[in-house]
Amino acid sequence: MPPEDGLNYEQRIRDTGAVATRADNVHDLLNARAWLDFPLSKAALNRLHCEQLAAQQGSLRSPVRDALTLFDESGLVVTCADPALAALLRDFKWKPLFWGHRVEVRLAMRFHVLGHALAEKLLAPYKGITAHALIIDADVDLPRALLDERVALALPSLQSTRALAPLPVLGIPGWVADNDDPRYYDDTSHFRPGRRA
Numbered sequence: 567m568p569p570e571d572g573l574n575y576e577q578r579i580r581d582t583g584a585v586a587t588r589a590d591n592v593h594d595l596l597n598a599r600a601w602l603d604f605p606l607s608k609a610a611l612n613r614l615h616c617e618q619l620a621a622q623q624g625s626l627r628s629p630v631r632d633a634l635t636l637f638d639e640s641g642l643v644v645t646c647a648d649p650a651l652a653a654l655l656r657d658f659k660w661k662p663l664f665w666g667h668r669v670e671v672r673l674a675m676r677f678h679v680l681g682h683a684l685a686e687k688l689l690a691p692y693k694g695i696t697a698h699a700l701i702i703d704a705d706v707d708l709p710r711a712l713l714d715e716r717v718a719l720a721l722p723s724l725q726s727t728r729a730l731a732p733l734p735v736l737g738i739p740g741w742v743a744d745n746d747d748p749r750y751y752d753d754t755s756h757f758r759p760g761r762r763a
Contacts, residue, residue: 600681607717633725636727639683643678643717644700644701645704645713646703647706651675660737661752664751688735695735696733700721734757
């Protein structure tokens with residue numbers, strides 16, 4: 567049962583520093599873990615949510631708040647040292663990226679789960695899990711604290727969900743054994759073509 571302090575979830579975090587975590591709830595546990603792994607990013611998400619709530623007219627969420635929520639729940643941070651690989655990701659070129667440039671992906675990209683709903687899905691992976699990626703132009707060996715700082719600084723640029731790149735996570739080389747076969751990437755129900763103009 568939520569506390570009777572009149573605050574919503576985001577405002578309570580801002581005002582008290584307490585992140586609501588229900589006992590025996592995996593989703594909440596993974597959210598707490600995200601706070602430990604990405605403290606600056608999660609604090610920035612909270613601050614931006616509160617700013618959006620303060621400006622909100624009526625009950626409809628703004629496009630910015632939709633983007634923040636999507637990233638908070640299903641966000642994946644992709645560090646990429648090769649702009650050509652980042653372009654393939656943004657352009658939904660799954661087979662060229664994950665199969666044609668498999669070696670380069672392993673060398674020049676890293677994938678960091680931030681979204682707690684995404685982390686929960688990955689406990690029992692299934693085809694179709696889609697992350698929403700924030701691509702950070704950075705060396706793959708960027709220390710976690712610096713990565714967290716870079717993500718926190720990038721979050722104000724999320725003006726709509728289109729700022730995040732959909733990414734079918736089971737296509738990432740090495741994440742499942744099935745993707746060692748190039749035919750794996752031919753399943754367009756999982757590796758969907760892009761709809762971006």
